[in-house]
Amino acid sequence: MFKRLYPKHFVASIYDIDLEMLKRNGVKAILTDLDNTLVAWDIADAPDELVSWLDMVNNQYGFDVIIVSNNNGDRVKKFADPLGLHYIAPARKPLPIGFKRALTEFGYHAKEVVFLGDQLFTDVLGANSVGIEVIHVQPVVKTDGVVTKFNRLMERLVFRRMKRKGIYKLTQRVKEEPETEKRQVESLRQDKQQ
Template sequence: MVSQHGPLRLLTPSCRVKSIYDIDFQWLRARNIQGVISDLDNTLVPWRDYCVARELKDWFGKLHREGFRTVILTNAKPAPTIEKLASELETSLIVGARKPAVRYFRHALELLGTQPRFTCVIGDQIFTDVLGGNLVGCYTILVDRIGNREFIGTRFMRLLEKIVLSRFDERSSCPPNDP
């Protein structure tokens, strides 16, 4: 489990896993989470690679069957490829966000119709996904980014992330041992 104290609290995810597929649905249910706000690039798919893999489609299908509402919240600009991805995954979509600005997270919460305390934000970046999610009062799940490619500006932020993450304990799976 990661530590949560001091000014780092807002930069600290509720839990950290290797990938979305390691998120334990029991962990979500134990917290009465009803809505999931997910980042797109490097979280659900490799950077700017908007093909829908079978595994991803199945994961969204399972989330929906289990009653979770979902929305993809991305800073990426609107694009037909992204809209197609969202429609294949049968999920809501907000593009052109400016995470960590809270108004986009609030918009996502409106679409979901859930309270922040019953919602989790999933993403691969501390300073956009985790910070924004924590600012609005959601649970936050940090995943390892998919692949090595990303926006050049993001690479700089990774250096800062390393500093923050070095203070955390080792990654824990969304922990069945922490209900």
């Protein structure tokens, strides 16, 4: 029952994704959530860092990028159009419909794509249920809508389980500030004590 909530990989941000590895594994397109995965949920336009990353993903690696978002079509269109990205919205994740539409509309098999998302109960559950591998991205910001807040609570339980089972291995290339590291070690200790 829990397995469908487990991502294949965990990264701190999209910028930590090993694109070379995806290429080697035959990935042709990147399907991705928008809010809190690519940018904070209240950010309307792509920051420069994201624009250059997308440019590298498209032009250097040749990956197609398709946004699959539960947000309304208007928000997603305004974000995606200036970047020339395809999108499916509202996708109604975790239902399979949006993922399947992305695959059929753009002509990909589930094994030829990966999904990037920040939520276990929408992104990960939905993509896994149609056989798409998921890379979990830590949410860009911690603030969220009310529904998401409840999901985050449930997610914490699943994350604890994944940590216990040794499934959770975070890829993070950016060097942490020593102080942040200390805080993380402390919170891990607290987790263990509970």
